[in-house]
Amino acid sequence: MNQEIAGSNTAAGLSRARPRSNESFARAQKVFPDGTSRVTIERDPTPLYIERGMGSYLFDVDGRRFLDLNCNFTTLIHGHAFGPVVEALTHQLQRGSCFANPTESEIELAELLCGRIPWIDRVRFVNTGTEAVLFAIKAARVFTGRSKIAKLEGAYHGAYDWAEVSQAATPDNWGDAIEPKSTAIYRGMPASVLDEVVVLRFNDVESVRRLMSLHAHDLAAVILDPMPSRGGLVAPKSEFIAAVQEVARNNGILVIADEVLNLRQSFQGASARYGLVPDLVTMGKIIGGGLPVGAIGGREDVMKVFDASAGRPLLPQGGTFSANPLSMTAGLAAMRHLDHAAFANLEILGKIVRDEIDRAISNRGAPLSVTGAASLFRIHPLARTPNDYRDIYPTPAGATLMKQLTRFFAENGIILPHGAAASISTPMTRSDAEFIVDVFVGFLDSHQDMLDAIEVRT
Structure with missing residues (x-):
């Protein structure tokens, strides 16, 4: 002791x-x-x-x-x-902390992520995990033309209203075991938000099949943390992962893997560990080397919603400090040493x-x-x-x-x-x-x- x-x-x-x-x-x-x-x-x-x-x-x-x-x-x-992060930040601070223009450091970190994680073809950087989830859900809505999402009861995905539904459900309000209720996390949460979220129970194969199929025509995406921390840090059953993917693929529902926390589970992240093949991945935490960061990555066709090369994109995404060189250089140093x-x-x-x-x-x-x-x-x-x-x-x-x-x-x-x-x-x-x-x-x-x-x- x-x-x-x-x-x-x-x-x-x-x-x-x-x-x-x-x-x-x-x-x-x-x-x-x-x-x-x-x-x-x-x-x-x-x-x-x-x-x-x-x-x-x-x-x-x-x-x-x-x-x-x-x-x-x-x-x-x-x-x-961590020495390499301190060294990288010291060097960058002497050259400037943030710019309105892009820097090569953001390309290097994006190249690392695209090269390491199999289902990431393109990346956009934001400032937090919350922002990453927010824009991933918006991207799914734009891509599918649908508004509803499905999420796991008790799972934490940051501070976006739709992602917060049933985050803190209790025995007093969580409802039926086979069809959980959508519960508010704060007083005054719009009822319309609750109506647009389908709540699933983790590892309940039959329930997830039934509820996702029932709402399939309205679901833009299902978002899941492969091993929800707030949900108990419990391993997913292979048949649960398979059921989510099967129903999603058969009905044009995008799968969003929230790996803001669980990207640290392997060299390629948690989805690779558990056999999940997502359309979009949200990242944060470890990819910033201790500085604020978030990222959305995924299939090239889905990520095309952010494309502004021909004018106004289908989904505008900015942010004064998005892809700032301090977070990019710190993240690059940290990730390079995560071999x-x-x-x-x-x-x-x-x-x-x-x-x-x-x-x-x-x-x-x-x-x-x-x-x-x-x-x-x-x-x-x-x-x-x-x-x-x-x-x-x-x-x-x-x-x-x-x-x-x-x-x-x-x-x-x-x-x-x-x-x-x-x-x-x-x-x-x-x-x-x-x-x-x-x-x-x-x-x-x-x-x-x-x-x-x-x-x-x-």
């Missing part, structure tokens, strides 16, 4: 150990609506303010060191202050962590499970491996346990995301993997009473 972290395993203990973070949060509450600048900031009881990052570690303003399993929500696949060897090592470390956590769970008969693939993993307060979003929706006792797990990891020197994917980065070592497992075992051994209170669902 990391002895640098003092105090008891309580919110009060953590608060006492972070006086400068507490001071910073007091300042932030005077300028931000809730003291934070984004809803994803975790607080227990206050946010942890970071001073710097180096390799696989973070250092907070109070001088404490943490192994970082968040990696800015899986973005930093090379960890913090086959790097992915193989990430695969090994991820498997060690998942297998050892699973072994610890089994040895103690704990009502927990672990999911994930490649460099990703997620722990669930569920005795059996979940199948979809409804399975991983926690009971009150389960939610409390997971919050305590995140707290325990923080107290022992590891940043473990709460209710999201944890990620391995290339600077991590075998000893880092063993450290993760040791802390998890320590949690199991010291929280038996809480584990006993978990309802074993079958």
